[in-house]
Amino acid sequence: xxxxxxxxxxxxxxxxxxxxxxxxxxxxxxxxxxxxxxxxxxxxxxxxxxxxxxxxxxxxxxxxxxxxxxxxxxxxxxx
Amino acid sequence: xxxxxxxxxxxxxxxxxxxxxxxxxxxxxxxxxxxxxxxxxxxxxxxxxxxxxxxxxxxxxxxxxxxxxxxxxxxxxxxxxxxxxxxxxxxxxxxxxxxxxxxxxxxxxxxxxxxxxxxxxxxxxxxxxxxxxxxxxxxxxxxxxxxxxxxxxxxxxxxxxxxxxxxxxxxxxxxxxxxxxxxxxxxxxxxxxxxxxxxxxxxxxxxxxxxxxxxxxxxxxxxxxxxxxxxxxxxxxxxxxxxxxxxxxxxxxxxxxxxxxxxxxxxxxxxxxxxxxxxxxxxxxxxxxxxxxxxxxxxxxxxxxxxxxxxxxxxxxxxxxxxxxxxxxxxxxxxxxxxxxxxxxxxxxxxxxxxxxxxxxxxxxxxxxxxxxxxxxxxxxxxxxxxxxxxxxxxxxxxxxxxxxxxxxxxxxxxxxxxxxxxxxxxxxxxxxxxxxxxxxxxxxxxxxxxxxxxxxxxxxxxxxxxxxxxxxxxxxxxxxxxxxxxxxxxxxxxxxxxxxxxxxxxxxxxxxxxxxxxx
Numbered sequence: 399x400x401x402x403x404x405x406x407x408x409x410x411x412x413x414x415x416x417x418x419x420x421x422x423x424x425x426x427x428x429x430x431x432x433x434x435x436x437x438x439x440x441x442x443x444x445x446x447x448x449x450x451x452x453x454x455x456x457x458x459x460x461x462x463x464x465x466x467x468x469x470x471x472x473x474x475x476x477x
Numbered sequence: 478x479x480x481x482x483x484x485x486x487x488x489x490x491x492x493x494x495x496x497x498x499x500x501x502x503x504x505x506x507x508x509x510x511x512x513x514x515x516x517x518x519x520x521x522x523x524x525x526x527x528x529x530x531x532x533x534x535x536x537x538x539x540x541x542x543x544x545x546x547x548x549x550x551x552x553x554x555x556x557x558x559x560x561x562x563x564x565x566x567x568x569x570x571x572x573x574x575x576x577x578x579x580x581x582x583x584x585x586x587x588x589x590x591x592x593x594x595x596x597x598x599x600x601x602x603x604x605x606x607x608x609x610x611x612x613x614x615x616x617x618x619x620x621x622x623x624x625x626x627x628x629x630x631x632x633x634x635x636x637x638x639x640x641x642x643x644x645x646x647x648x649x650x651x652x653x654x655x656x657x658x659x660x661x662x663x664x665x666x667x668x669x670x671x672x673x674x675x676x677x678x679x680x681x682x683x684x685x686x687x688x689x690x691x692x693x694x695x696x697x698x699x700x701x702x703x704x705x706x707x708x709x710x711x712x713x714x715x716x717x718x719x720x721x722x723x724x725x726x727x728x729x730x731x732x733x734x735x736x737x738x739x740x741x742x743x744x745x746x747x748x749x750x751x752x753x754x755x756x757x758x759x760x761x762x763x764x765x766x767x768x769x770x771x772x773x774x775x776x777x778x779x780x781x782x783x784x785x786x787x788x789x790x791x792x793x794x795x796x797x798x799x800x801x802x803x804x805x806x807x808x809x810x811x812x813x814x815x816x817x818x819x820x821x822x823x824x825x826x827x828x829x830x831x832x833x834x835x836x837x838x839x840x841x842x843x844x845x846x847x848x849x850x851x852x853x854x855x856x857x858x859x860x861x862x863x864x865x866x867x868x869x870x871x872x873x874x875x876x877x878x879x880x881x882x883x884x885x886x887x888x889x890x891x892x893x894x895x896x897x898x899x900x901x902x903x904x905x906x907x908x909x910x911x912x913x914x915x916x917x918x919x920x921x922x923x924x925x926x927x928x929x930x931x932x933x934x935x936x937x938x939x940x941x942x943x944x945x946x947x948x949x950x951x952x953x954x955x956x957x958x959x960x961x962x963x964x965x966x967x968x969x970x971x972x973x974x975x976x977x978x979x980x981x982x983x984x985x986x987x988x989x990x991x992x993x994x995x996x997x
């Protein structure tokens with residue numbers, strides 16, 4: 399189980415990177431269209447500064463998983 | 478014999494004392510949810526009077542009000558009030574959040590509109606909405622922590638389940654008050670000034686709950702660590718700068734709360750928005766369906782809270798997420814089928830004579846045409862087309878406004894309510910045990926801060942964005958061949974978030990019931 403937890407850490411880091419790439423490319427595409435409505439601008443200008451740090455948090459979670467920080471969690475939690 | 482009787486009497490007394498703590502905390506939290514939801518539900522009425530679409534700056538402010546308070550400000554409230562709650566105590570902090578929410582809500586009901594005081598009106602409304610978001614960010618963590626710290630270890634899930642009912646009952650209360658006000662004032666008066674009533678009524682509820690909360694004592698665990706000098710001097714630094722706590726905050730967010738947030742918002746708000754905007758079901762009918770599903774579903778918060786004391790929190794929450802992932806598409810597909818008015822076969826149709834109204838001042842005329850159909854499945858469809866003809870022919874003609882309403886037959890109504898009820902059950906599975914779960918994850922000295930942030934990011938951001946991202950996904954699925962797009966495409970977002978959360982939760986979350994509450 400500990401090996402699966404560590405290996406999944408790589409997945410979370412890749413997933414966070416993909417999410418950030420997707421958000422930026424979509425935002426650039428949507429905002430470069432002619433006649434962008436105010437609510438769409440607000441949407442993207444709000445989503446990016448909020449979601450990018452969150453995805454960085456997911457990458458950090460993945461890093462902790464790779465380092466085995468969560469491997470002894472059940473014992474710590476139940477102690 | 479006498480000893481037994483004294484012990485039973487003592488237990489009963491302790492039980493009553495605990496119930497009074499729970500009720501006192503829950504009433505305030507419920508009112509805060511009510512205050513927060515009425516703005517969301519009445520946003521179209523507020524927008525007309527404060528953020529007219531003709532002015533681009535005002536449209537920005539209106540959209541910002543909906544977004545910012547909904548998801549950006551809540552985590553800031555969690556940090557600000559969470560820190561305060563860990564430094565000066567739970568009781569005073571969530572008394573402040575209650576007052577802040579109550580005053581902001583009451584003032585929203587009193588602010589003159591854009592036509593009366595100009596730009597000041599939307600700016601004040603936006604500021605008040607931001608204060609609402611801040612207050613909500615500080616409230617929940619305090620109430621959940623307060624109740625959990627009063628509860629015995631082996632019944633923490635059950636007792637915090639009462640706090641978990643407040644968000645849903647707050648939504649129900651907002652629906653009841655709005656429907657009541659609408660029926661009392663009538664549609665036209667409600668749109669003109671009656672929408673203010675639900676905000677003003679809130680003041681009475683706030684006064685009562687502030688009075689109740691003032692009589693409450695501080696949490697026993699907090700008092701104990703305060704007297705032993707074990708309070709954290711810097712809860713923010715301790716929660717987020719120390720790896721031991723930060724890793725738990727991240728685990729709480731990505732392994733539980735993010736998935737809980739999307740299931741919560743999909744089961745209630747997305748279901749309501751889907752019935753309103755996609756199924757085109759009549760306004761009141763949608764609210765009655767949701768209210769019925771909530772009334773029947775709410776006791777399950779306690780059922781799953783109680784069950785989590787017996788078998789653990791983890792698998793109940795994850796099962797709720799799994800059920801959502803597996804069944805959302807069939808459920809929403811059935812909802813579409815029940816309200817279908819495009820493919821269904823009509824048995825009869827009717828058309829009323831056109832109504833023409835002329836504005837004496839401008840010379841513009843308005844033509845109102847109403848027509849309807851009755852379908853084989855018993856549903857009724859009504860369409861009102863309003864065409865404005867301008868006297869000044871040099872101006873461009875306005876696009877006709879078409880309003881459609883579907884009235885469900887009683888059997889389809891029941892089926893629709895059942896489908897929403899199923900989603901509420903998933904909500905109770907993920908949300909019922911989560912307060913106890915979060916409380917057990919963090920030590921008392923930094924608990925308010927540590928649990929509030931992941932909760933409000935999970936619910937405010939991951940969950941609160943469900944309607945917006947779902948709308949975005951549906952509009953992106955539109956093609957030339959299929960101009961209406963995939964109406965179920967919006968479900969991809971909650972299913973994806975719940976899926977990631979399910980895998981992380983299953984792999985990493987610890988599972989245990991009746992964890993002893995540590996003081997440090």
